[in-house]
Amino acid sequence: MQLQFVGSGDAFGSGGRFNTCFHVVGKETNFLIDCGASSLIAMNRFGIKRNGIDLILLTHFHADHSGGVPFFILDAQFPARRTRPLTIAGPVGLKEWFPRQMDAAFEGSARSTKKFEVSLVEITPEIPWHFKNAEIKATLVRHGPPANSYHGYRIAMDGKVLAYSGDTEWTDSLIAIGRDADLFVSEAYVYDKPLPLHLSYRQLVEKLPLIRPKRLILTHMSDDMLGRGDAIAHETAEDGMIIKI
Helix, strand or coil, X not given: CEEEEEECCCCCCHHHCCCCEEEEECCXXXXXXXXXXXXXXXXXXXXXXXXXXXEEECCCCCHHHHCCHHHHHHHHHCCCCCCCCEEEEECCCHXXXXXXXXXXXXXXXXXXXXXXXXXXXXXXXXXXXXXXXXXXXXXXXXXXXXXXXXXXXXXXXXXXXXXXXXXCCCCCHXXXXXXXXXXEEEECCECCCCCCCCCXXXXXXXXXXXXXXXXXXXXXXXXXXXXXXXXXXXXXXXXXXXXXX
């Protein structure tokens, strides 16, 4: 399994980084985790072939994690001339969010005729959902109202486990998401200052003995984190970085 950080940034482009988007490729499965507003630009920069992507897996509906979906769809419909089916999966509310988001970005685009099928799947937390050879388990995390609209994911594929916190303040559900994972990608928005709805690096470090990931990479960092230098003892994501799991 390979993961590329297409975008590792926060909502505000701290450090000049693209919004959150990860590209995951396995033996049978090719998908995105999140597709923030700048993701199509980043995919073009890194030479990612969008027509090979079968699934966009969304953690939540904030634009820095999902605002690139309309651009992905319109790119698929026009310049890329996609015919391959596409699945978009995420929390409850996805089926109402999708046409609203499409029309907010480009009026009338939700109803335009496409040459490819778009399937929308709302994933039930704690019940494994299978897509090709990937087993995807969603767990609720804490990032604001409504409480059921924010997911972290634990993904088993090709004999490996990839875990992602999504955007969240500390919640004990992160222990189950990341425990013993081959790779745990976690947000660490600030260094130590308590902040509602987001996780601090110091909080995460305190809880790591409970999570015990084989590898940890930090993402979604603000300027506060990006300026800490050697004070960060763990691996940090960079746009374009490729990880073999």
